[in-house]
Amino acid sequence: MREAGPMLLVVAAAMIDGGRVLVQQRPEGTALAGLWEFPGGKIEAGESPEAALARELEEELGVTVDPAALTPLVFASEPLADRHLVLLLYRLDHWEGVPQARHASALAWADMAILRALPMPPADLPFLEILAPLLGTGTL
Numbered sequence: 001m002r003e004a005g006p007m008l009l010v011v012a013a014a015m016i017d018g019g020r021v022l023v024q025q026r027p028e029g030t031a032l033a034g035l036w037e038f039p040g041g042k043i044e045a046g047e048s049p050e051a052a053l054a055r056e057l058e059e060e061l062g063v064t065v066d067p068a069a070l071t072p073l074v075f076a077s078e079p080l081a082d083r084h085l086v087l088l089l090y091r092l093d094h095w096e097g098v099p100q101a102r103h104a105s106a107l108a109w110a111d112m113a114i115l116r117a118l119p120m121p122p123a124d125l126p127f128l129e130i131l132a133p134l135l136g137t138g139t140l
Helices: 049-061 112-117 127-134
Strands: 007-017 020-025 040-042 071-079 084-092 106-110
Touching: 007 049, 007 127, 020 049, 040 049, 049 084, 071 127, 084 127, 106 112, 112 127
Parallel strands: 007 084
Antiparallel strands: 007 020, 007 040, 020 106, 071 084
8 A cells, every 4th residue: 555645635625505505617727627616725723624624614715613513424535646635524504605615717517427427536526425415316
């Protein structure tokens, strides 16, 4: 087994609205540009995952989130070229404001049929199986 590089801790939100979840498209000029992902970002030193996600959602989408409203769902572990990604996905059902694409090329409210068709980073793909029952579509 190869040695893992430094750990990269990232948080993301499954913002659920009825049978849909919000995804954002990574902008040109970034790693994995053009792929669709769940909004979120890196955990800063001294931050809890929930505080980091609330901060990231305000920065990326302009929405206000109570960290206590975030429910842990699942995590993914993915080796990258020089680091090892640990991605924590939280469920979010309540927020204030209307999401805006501040740091993404686009936003989309996607049901499972749309999610299955979108190109996504490898770390996000395992989340689809977990989200299917939450979006009212059973399993994949």
